[in-house]
Amino acid sequence: MSVDADLLLDWFAETARDLPWRRPETTAWGVLVSEIMLQQTPVARVEPVWLAWLQRWPRPSAMAAASQGEVLRAWGKLGYPRRALRLHEAAKAIADEHGDVVPSDVDTLLALPGIGAYTARAVAAFAYGRRCPVVDTNVRRVVARAVHGAGDAGPPSTTRDLADVAALLPDDEATAARYSAALMELGALVCTARTPRCVDCPIIDGCAWQRAGRPAYAGPAKPVQKFAGTDRQVRGLLLDVLRGTAEPVAKARLDVVWADAGQRDRCLHSLLVDGLVEQIEDGRFALPGEH
DNA sequence: AAAACGTGGTC
């Protein structure tokens, strides 16, 4: 009741962004690639990479045939490059075991690398029109406010979050899928984390948070991720050297990116373990699968 | 269940 489907869907119909992966001609593969790229990564940074990616690798089997290094280069600076490796593995599995067709079943999708509770349902809903709850950070925030009257979502609980949204979903399959997209869009454009634009909200009249006088978030403090000085930063610097060169590089070329030798070597080692970097016979380093 | 995992824009 607090999230009126008609109001939300009408708002979505006239306000939704024209994102390339939402166009009718987009394949399920295109939807899957977009969902992986969008994990923890803003739309604006994903868009150009997604367009190039789909042009180069229009089907899972096409990407499966590329090397890991090519995939990592195409991934560019989207961040969390292990996503690219997992997408590569998923593409191979789809090509080899699913006839080059992205699965439409949530459990089958969940079995693929890099696909978790959110992405599996997003693909089922947005690529195949299935009626299943799609819960990302936007949806969690909208539900926390509109339904529960809280300032923000508390710690995630997949079971509870899915049940919350399942209870809101319209009965009709195709409508349910659009409803999920609309919920996400509302969280992204109006019901934002920082300064929600409640004056533009289509469901303000049913919003429990509004009714309660917009109380501040009262849950446990959210841990803030540090970046400067962490292994994540150092790994990123190391990988950036390799991305920028066609030829393998000597270790000295990697040593210059970070002063602390202990941390540097630990990070290089972890990149090797993760399969993001490869050491060739002569001792030099390169992106995997290219030499 | 908490922590690791990239990168860059914004207020």
Added chain:
DNA sequence: TGACCAAGTTT
């Protein structure tokens, strides 16, 4: 300036 934030998944 620096903390917060961005369509999460894995271990």
